[in-house]
Amino acid sequence: MVKNRDRIEKTQRRKEALDLIESMLAENDPALRVEGAVRGLKLGESVKVLAFGKASQAMFEGARRALGGKYSRAAVVVPEGEDIWVEGHDLEVYTATHPDVSQKSVEAAQLSIEHLGPFGEGDDVLVLISGGGSAMFELPAQGLDAERIMEVSRCVMDAGGDIYELNAVRALMSRVKAGGLAVMLYPARVHGLVVSDVMGDDLSVIASGPLTMLRDTRRVEEALRKFRERCLPGVMVQQVGERSDPRYFERVEQQIVLSNSDFVQSGIRYLASRRVDFVSFGSNLRGEVSEFSRRLAQALRQAYSLRGSPFWFVCGGETTVQVRGNGRGGRAQELVLRFMEEMGDDEDFLLACFGTDGIDGRSDAAGGISDNWLRERVGRDEVERYLAGSDSGTLLMSRDSAIVTGRTGNNVSDIMVGYYGRR
Incomplete structure (x- = not known):
C-alpha cells in the first residue's frame, strides 16, 4: 500500500x-464496510445504486459484492484523473472535478439521475456518499452555473464564513444539496451509506448533506442576510421549499459506515x-x-x-x-x-x-x-x-x-x- x-x-x-x-x-477498506452494511439492509427486488465522492469506486464494489450483482442500474461518479476499475452490468461511470465544482460535476450529476430514474415506491436506492461529493455532484439552481457557484463559495470563505454558513449558502444555489437529492429520489426508499471526512460526522456537512432534511432554516436566512450584499448580488437563490418538508424524508435512512x-x-x-x-x-x-x-x-x-x-x-x-x-x-x-x-x-x-x-x-x-x-x-x-x-x-x-x-x-x-x- x-x-x-x-x-x-x-x-x-x-x-x-x-x-x-x-x-x-x-x-478500513470502504468496500468491506459498505459490503457489511448492505448485507444488513432489507431490500426489495428493484435496487438502484448511486455513488459519488472520493471513495465512490470502492464503495460501489462493496455494494456490488453484497448484492451479488443483483441491482437494476448503477451510476458512479469518480474524481477526474482517477483510474476507473469498477465493473458491472448496466453501470455508468462519470468523472467530475474536485475540489472545485465544474461543468463536469454538473453533467455527472445530471446523467446519473437520468440513468437511474424514474424513481417509484417499489425502488430501493443505495446512495453511497463520501468526501469530495459536494464538488463532484452538483445541479445548480435555475439561473446559476458551476462557475458562479464557485465564485460565491470562494467569496463566502474569503469573508470568513464557516462550514455551516458555506453549506447554507450552497443549499440556496443547488438542487441536490441540503436534502435536495432526497426530494429528487422520492418516493423511492433511500438508504444512505456514508464515509465521513468531517469532524463530528455531521451528516448535514458531509458532501453538503444531499439526503439530510434542511431543519435549521433560520441559519440559512442568517447566512443569506450576512453574505448577500458582498457575495450574492444578482444571484437567484433557490427557496428552501420541499427540503424542509418531512414527508420527503420519511423513507430516507442514513448511516456512517467509516470515519476517522x-x-x-x-x-x-x-x-x-x-x-x-x-x-x-x-x-x-x-x-x-x-x-x-x-x-x-x-x-x-x-x-x-x-x-x-x-x-x-x-x-x-x-x-x-x-x-x-x-x-x-x-x-x-x-x-x-x-x-x-x-x-x-x-x-x-x-x-x-x-x-x-x-x-x-x-x-x-x-x-x-x-x-x-x-x-x-x-x-x-x-x-x-x-x-x-x-x-x-x-x-x-x-x-x-x-x-x-x-x-x-x-x-x-x-x-x-x-x-x-x-x-
Whole structure:
C-alpha cells in the first residue's frame, strides 16, 4: 500500500510505523464496510445504486459484492484523473472535478439521475456518499452555473464564513444539496451509506448533506442576510421549499459506515495485539499545524513523565495550514516537519502523518515521516526555508521521508502514528 516503502524504510522503527499504517488502511477498506452494511439492509427486488465522492469506486464494489450483482442500474461518479476499475452490468461511470465544482460535476450529476430514474415506491436506492461529493455532484439552481457557484463559495470563505454558513449558502444555489437529492429520489426508499471526512460526522456537512432534511432554516436566512450584499448580488437563490418538508424524508435512512475514529480504533487494536506500550489521543483533533505540533509535543512529554518509559501513540483529525508559497506539500507533511522542530536533542521520536485519501495538498504524497534519522540529515535552517515556501513535500521527498500511496479510495481526514521516548 505504501508504494515507496523500500526507499523510506530506513530504520526498524520506521518499518514498525509503516506496518501499522498499512494495517489501518487494509482494515478500513470502504468496500468491506459498505459490503457489511448492505448485507444488513432489507431490500426489495428493484435496487438502484448511486455513488459519488472520493471513495465512490470502492464503495460501489462493496455494494456490488453484497448484492451479488443483483441491482437494476448503477451510476458512479469518480474524481477526474482517477483510474476507473469498477465493473458491472448496466453501470455508468462519470468523472467530475474536485475540489472545485465544474461543468463536469454538473453533467455527472445530471446523467446519473437520468440513468437511474424514474424513481417509484417499489425502488430501493443505495446512495453511497463520501468526501469530495459536494464538488463532484452538483445541479445548480435555475439561473446559476458551476462557475458562479464557485465564485460565491470562494467569496463566502474569503469573508470568513464557516462550514455551516458555506453549506447554507450552497443549499440556496443547488438542487441536490441540503436534502435536495432526497426530494429528487422520492418516493423511492433511500438508504444512505456514508464515509465521513468531517469532524463530528455531521451528516448535514458531509458532501453538503444531499439526503439530510434542511431543519435549521433560520441559519440559512442568517447566512443569506450576512453574505448577500458582498457575495450574492444578482444571484437567484433557490427557496428552501420541499427540503424542509418531512414527508420527503420519511423513507430516507442514513448511516456512517467509516470515519476517522474507526482508523484510530484499528490502530489501537493493532498496537494492543503487538503488546507494546501505547497511548491514544483520540480522533477528531484539529488545529493550525504550528499550534497542533506544539500541543502534541507537550502531550507526549506529559505522558512520558507519568509513564516513565517510551511508548507508541496514535490519533486522528484534521489540521489547517496557511499556504505561503507555491511549493509542493500539504498539512500532513508540514505537520511532521513542525513537530520535528519542537523536539529537543534528548528526545527519541517518530511521527508519521498521512491523509487517508492518499493526497496531501499540492503533492504526490499522502504524508510524511519525521524522526531522529531525518533530523540528523537536515538542518533547522533548511527546514525553515522549505516551510517558508510551503514546500514541505519537496524536502521530505528528497530525504526519503515522504509517504506515497497513490489514491487510496478512502477519505476520512488524517491519521497520525508515532513513537516517543528519551535518548
